[in-house]
Amino acid sequence: MSASDAPVVVVGGGPAGLACAIELRRRGVADVVVLEREQQAGGIPRHSNHQGFGVRDVHRLMSGPRYASRYVAHARREHPGEPVMSRRDFERRRQDARESRTQARCC
Numbered sequence: 001m002s003a004s005d006a007p008v009v010v011v012g013g014g015p016a017g018l019a020c021a022i023e024l025r026r027r028g029v030a031d032v033v034v035l036e037r038e039q040q041a042g043g044i045p046r047h048s049n050h051q052g053f054g055v056r057d058v059h060r061l062m063s064g065p066r067y068a069s070r071y072v073a074h075a076r077r078e079h080p081g082e083p084v085m086s087r088r089d090f091e092r093r094r095q096d097a098r099e100s101r102t103q104a105r106c107c
Contacts, residue, residue, distance in 0.1 A: 007031040014043020042068030
C-alpha cells in the first residue's frame, strides 16, 4: 500500500482539520475521513464573532463564522456526498464495513 492509498482520519472539523483534508485530497489521498465532535463543522471560529481570521491563508480579514463557513462550503462543494462525520457515525460506518466483508475473519 502506498502512502496515497492509506486511509487517513483527520480529527477535528475546524478550519485546520478541513484544510488538512482538502490538501490531502489535492495531493492524491483518496480515503480521507474528517471526524468532528459537534453536529456542525467549523470549529471554534464558528463562535468567535470578531475580525482577525483568514489573513494568512485566504488573505482577507474575516469574522470567525464567515471564515469557518468558507471552509465548510469548500468541503461540500469540492467533495459532495462526503460529510464531516461525528465519531459515532464514523464508528458505525466502520462497523458496517467490517460486517459486510464476505471473507470470514476470526479477529
